[in-house]
Amino acid sequence: MSRTDWEVVIGLEVHAQLNTASKIFSGASTAFGAEPNRQASAVDIALPGVLPVLNRGAVERAIRFGLAIGAHVAPRSVFARKNYFYPDLPKGYQISQFELPVVQGGAITITVGEGDKAYETMVNLTRAHLEEDAGKSLHDDFHGMSGIDLNRAGTPLLEIVSEPDMRSSAEAVAYARTLHALVRWIAICDGNMQEGSFRCDANVSVRRPGGPLGTRREIKNLNSFRFLQQAIDYEVQWQIATLEDGGSIQQATVLFDPDTGETRMMRSKEDAHDYRYFPDPDLLPLVISPEWIARVQGEMPELPGAMKARFVAELGLSAYDATTLTASKEIAAYYQAVIDAASVALAKPCANWVMGDLAARLNKAELDIADSPVSPAQLAGLVRRIADNTISNNIGKKVFEALWNGEGGAGADAADRIIEAQGLKQVTDSGAIEAIVDEVLAANQKSVEEFRAGKEKAFNALVGQVMKASRGKANPAQVNDILRARLGG
Amino acid sequence: MINASVTALRRALDAREISAVELATLFLDRIDSANPGLNAFITVDREGALAAARAADARIAAGTAGPLTGIPIAHKDVFCTEGVLTSCGSKMLANFVSPYDAHVVSLLKEAGTVMLGKTNMDEFAMGSSNENSHYGPARNPWDATRVPGGSSGGSAVAVAARLAPIATGTDTGGSVRQPAALTGVTGIKPTYGVCSRYGMVAYASSLDQAGAFGASAADCAALLTAMAGFDPRDSTSLERPREDYTRDLDHPLAGLRIGLPKEFFGPGMADDVRAAIEAVLAEYRKLGATTVDVSLPNARLAIPAYYVIAPAEASSNLSRFDGVRYGHRAAEYGDLADMYGKSRAQGFGAEVKRRILVGTYVLSHGYYDAYYLKAQKLRRLIAQDFQAAFARCDVIAGPTSPTTAWAIGEKSDDPVQMYLSDIYTIAVNLAGLPGLSHPAGFGAGGLPVGLQLIGDYFAEGRLLNAAHRYQQATDWHTRRPA
Numbered sequence: 001m002s003r004t005d006w007e008v009v010i011g012l013e014v015h016a017q018l019n020t021a022s023k024i025f026s027g028a029s030t031a032f033g034a035e036p037n038r039q040a041s042a043v044d045i046a047l048p049g050v051l052p053v054l055n056r057g058a059v060e061r062a063i064r065f066g067l068a069i070g071a072h073v074a075p076r077s078v079f080a081r082k083n084y085f086y087p088d089l090p091k092g093y094q095i096s097q098f099e100l101p102v103v104q105g106g107a108i109t110i111t112v113g114e115g116d117k118a119y120e121t122m123v124n125l126t127r128a129h130l131e132e133d134a135g136k137s138l139h140d141d142f143h144g145m146s147g148i149d150l151n152r153a154g155t156p157l158l159e160i161v162s163e164p165d166m167r168s169s170a171e172a173v174a175y176a177r178t179l180h181a182l183v184r185w186i187a188i189c190d191g192n193m194q195e196g197s198f199r200c201d202a203n204v205s206v207r208r209p210g211g212p213l214g215t216r217r218e219i220k221n222l223n224s225f226r227f228l229q230q231a232i233d234y235e236v237q238w239q240i241a242t243l244e245d246g247g248s249i250q251q252a253t254v255l256f257d258p259d260t261g262e263t264r265m266m267r268s269k270e271d272a273h274d275y276r277y278f279p280d281p282d283l284l285p286l287v288i289s290p291e292w293i294a295r296v297q298g299e300m301p302e303l304p305g306a307m308k309a310r311f312v313a314e315l316g317l318s319a320y321d322a323t324t325l326t327a328s329k330e331i332a333a334y335y336q337a338v339i340d341a342a343s344v345a346l347a348k349p350c351a352n353w354v355m356g357d358l359a360a361r362l363n364k365a366e367l368d369i370a371d372s373p374v375s376p377a378q379l380a381g382l383v384r385r386i387a388d389n390t391i392s393n394n395i396g397k398k399v400f401e402a403l404w405n406g407e408g409g410a411g412a413d414a415a416d417r418i419i420e421a422q423g424l425k426q427v428t429d430s431g432a433i434e435a436i437v438d439e440v441l442a443a444n445q446k447s448v449e450e451f452r453a454g455k456e457k458a459f460n461a462l463v464g465q466v467m468k469a470s471r472g473k474a475n476p477a478q479v480n481d482i483l484r485a486r487l488g489g
Numbered sequence: 490m491i492n493a494s495v496t497a498l499r500r501a502l503d504a505r506e507i508s509a510v511e512l513a514t515l516f517l518d519r520i521d522s523a524n525p526g527l528n529a530f531i532t533v534d535r536e537g538a539l540a541a542a543r544a545a546d547a548r549i550a551a552g553t554a555g556p557l558t559g560i561p562i563a564h565k566d567v568f569c570t571e572g573v574l575t576s577c578g579s580k581m582l583a584n585f586v587s588p589y590d591a592h593v594v595s596l597l598k599e600a601g602t603v604m605l606g607k608t609n610m611d612e613f614a615m616g617s618s619n620e621n622s623h624y625g626p627a628r629n630p631w632d633a634t635r636v637p638g639g640s641s642g643g644s645a646v647a648v649a650a651r652l653a654p655i656a657t658g659t660d661t662g663g664s665v666r667q668p669a670a671l672t673g674v675t676g677i678k679p680t681y682g683v684c685s686r687y688g689m690v691a692y693a694s695s696l697d698q699a700g701a702f703g704a705s706a707a708d709c710a711a712l713l714t715a716m717a718g719f720d721p722r723d724s725t726s727l728e729r730p731r732e733d734y735t736r737d738l739d740h741p742l743a744g745l746r747i748g749l750p751k752e753f754f755g756p757g758m759a760d761d762v763r764a765a766i767e768a769v770l771a772e773y774r775k776l777g778a779t780t781v782d783v784s785l786p787n788a789r790l791a792i793p794a795y796y797v798i799a800p801a802e803a804s805s806n807l808s809r810f811d812g813v814r815y816g817h818r819a820a821e822y823g824d825l826a827d828m829y830g831k832s833r834a835q836g837f838g839a840e841v842k843r844r845i846l847v848g849t850y851v852l853s854h855g856y857y858d859a860y861y862l863k864a865q866k867l868r869r870l871i872a873q874d875f876q877a878a879f880a881r882c883d884v885i886a887g888p889t890s891p892t893t894a895w896a897i898g899e900k901s902d903d904p905v906q907m908y909l910s911d912i913y914t915i916a917v918n919l920a921g922l923p924g925l926s927h928p929a930g931f932g933a934g935g936l937p938v939g940l941q942l943i944g945d946y947f948a949e950g951r952l953l954n955a956a957h958r959y960q961q962a963t964d965w966h967t968r969r970p971a
Binding site: 042045047050053054276277282 | 568569575577582585587588589591686687688689690691693694695721722723724725801802804805807808809810811813814815825829849852853854857861
């Protein structure tokens with residue numbers, strides 16, 4: 001049997017850190033990077049007698065997420081204690097949600113692959129629940145002892161659990177990227193993966209197509225999309241190789257080592273904790289009223305899926321363009337601002353500029369679109385001048401570069417200022433173009449003869465010469481027409 | 490002064506017959522002489538008490554004194570007190586000085602009370618005799634060979650022996666009411682949520698509630714008024730306007746319907762207790778109350794339900810005592826698991842370990858439904874029983890404890906016999922209702938008997954009113970041990 005006879009089954013658990021100012025059960029700050037234990041209150045270090053109080057801001061973010069994925073936002077959910085001992089878990093239990101999570105069900109549509117091979121599929125979500133993060137154990141620099149930093153203890157997390165709906169590492173990465181964009185889009189998580197604000201665990205198994213689910217292994221704590229892809233790919237080939245060698249897969253938790261590109265066992269099922277979940281008696285059941293949900297609904301931004309559909313239906317963009325332009329909230333906001341300033345009729349050229357020259361330039365400069373030196377209004381001004389034939393598309397590129405360098409000033413009319421200052425306005429006066437054409441024909445008899453001998457390429461060379469002679473300003477369509485007329489073609 | 494009521498002390502302080510410093514000194518000196526025999530206090534804070542007394546005198550002089558300003562008080566060692574050892578009666582916390590005050594403690598500080606010290610208790614409030622204390626048992630002032638009850642035994646002894654006029658306690662299954670009964674004082678546990686649990690070291694979170702000890706219902710009312718109140722730091726604290734529990738103390742009892750649950754008067758109650766209780770009920774009738782038979786058919790299930798729920802919560806609540814951040818850590822250990830194991834094995838006493846093990850067991854995979862969920866169902870049935878009973882009566886009465894105080898060591902080897910001593914009090918915690926115990930005369934050997942009054946939710950005022958009227962007509966509560 002070969003590898004093609006296996007089907008990969010993947011489910012993801014994502015821990016998204018919610019961007020509240022204070023912790024989920026205490027008033028301590030959640031800011032990243034403070035001196036160890038400076039952001040740990042009496043509640044966070046679990047002094048005797050302290051009690052948790054739920055941060056409603058964290059709940060509100062969970063509601064936003066539930067609404068964004070079309071899930072059921074539970075009118076009553078329950079916080080439970082997950083009991084285990086670890087030095088960076090101060091209470092000896094983590095407050096989480098178990099039987100009754102705040103968000104139930106929902107789905108996310110993902111686009112996998114690019115170009116002709118791109119396809120859309122849907123990933124169903126099982127649940128999303130609120131919980132607190134643990135602290136950090138620091139094993140270096142303590143001369144044989146471990147240090148404990150409880151700054152992160154009590155930071156609010158939304159654990160987002162998918163169904164095992166993904167069939168390849170590409171789908172898993174597409175899902176993770178879409179989810180990452182979504183939580184940033186609805187402003188519940190900063191998505192900073194280096195700082196651990198968005199962490200993925202992947203449950204991976206393989207099976208014969210149509211057969212029962214295989215035994216899964218869980219890869220913990222993947223904090224980049226590249227590692228997610230590599231870890232799954234390694235795990236899949238390891239599981240297939242193991243099975244094809246006559247072995248069997250044991251349920252286990254594994255870690256991915258980015259240095260070796262391999263996964264290795266962390267603990268087996270036998271070592272799994274009995275977490276002894278039970279409802280936390282210190283917290284009342286979380287009750288979310290229909291009014292609260294309605295208020296959050298009223299404050300929701302247009303979601304990427306809806307925006308994408310609108311771009312296709314109302315602006316006539318291709319599905320690929322619409323997907324690219326809604327890949328992040330910042331890109332979408334930029335594009336929306338460009339067409340608002342230009343016009344809906346110019347949606348397609350605006351899209352081309354945003355996805356083309358602007359994206360390439362931003363990429364080269366390693367800048368986020370929100371920090372683009374060319375404002376949406378300035379880009380709109382440029383697109384308008386191309387559309388009304390003031391400049392050609394080629395000259396447009398020159399103007400764009402000048403805009404990028406701030407040459408036209410900060411105003412929305414920067415493109416006009418550059419065109420004016422550099423005399424880039426297109427020549428549309430037929431007499432002037434005819435004069436240039438005649439000069440070029442006289443100087444390029446060889447090309448003329450070649451053309452007459454049937455070489456169409458020679459015509460393009462003549463067009464190029466005319467454009468060059470006009471320093472790019474001659475209207476290309478007019479140049480074509482006049483040349484054809486002169487050559488009797 | 491030693492035997493004076495809070496009201497009388499207030500009058501004396503306001504009339505400058507005695508200063509708060511003099512009053513504190515009087516009680517501190519009494520503690521010095523009597524505590525070695527009674528072991529009611531784990532910590533005596535003379536310096537802190539005198540400083541608080543001086544501040545109280547200043548308030549009295551400035552005319553800004555409240556009802557409790559300058560009144561000495563003792564706190565159960567389960568309440569966190571800033572800068573003062575908070576041991577919870579455990580070796581585990583024998584080195585723990587809290588950096589903050591419990592809500593109850595800070596309210597009583599603001600009221601101007603003068604904390605004399607911290608009282609002895611069963612370790613982590615687990616026990617009914619005060620024998621489970623790392624600091625040794627507190628002794629019953631009526632007979633020092635006997636237990637004072639528990640877990641708030643030290644506070645009960647302090648008030649009974651007049652080492653403090655009033656004291657705080659906590660009641661998870663009877664830990665205020667039962668020691669009050671066994672030492673001949675008055676104790677009240679309010680409705681769950683009336684007092685904040687913030688800063689009260691948790692035993693069983695869904696059952697724990699702070700309570701008040703005093704010589705009389707009036708003293709308890711004054712104390713409860715000052716210590717009750719909403720606290721946003723406790724999610725189970727109830728957001729209600731503050732109440733003056735002294736307001737209706739003198740309300741006549743005519744028409745009061747006292748329910749007598751047949752389950753509280755069955756076999757198991759000692760004859761001397763029964764006789765004392767019957768006499769008290771006769772007095773209540775004389776005061777205009779009527780008695781009516783009621784039934785609490787599921788009350789017999791209270792002890793098994795409690796001994797699933799309370800250990801389950803305790804097993805989790807006590808996980809934080811791991812030797813990592815504070816508290817006892819074994820001097821020598823190998824790896825991390827060994828550090829946990831040795832620190833906890835050394836830091837916890839036998840009864841605490843027993844309840845952690847029971848709690849861990851009932852929450853384990855495969856047993857959770859059969860034990861924890863079943864117990865929660867029983868809990869609801871028990872609460873429903875009370876609601877049905879309160880349709881027919883205003884308060885429920887019965888014995889607080891089936892027997893008077895037993896000898897130290899008598900039940901130490903038989904946890905189940907020990908657990909049964911709380912048979913009348915536990916159901917009240919499971920239902921979250923208020924309960925009060927007041928002196929009901931004496932049984933064999935001159936040992937105090939307590940009568941328990943149980944009210945509907947937020948009926949603390951009614952319970953205190955009934956007990957107060959009874960105490961106006963009788964003098965059991967004024968009797969003092971020799």
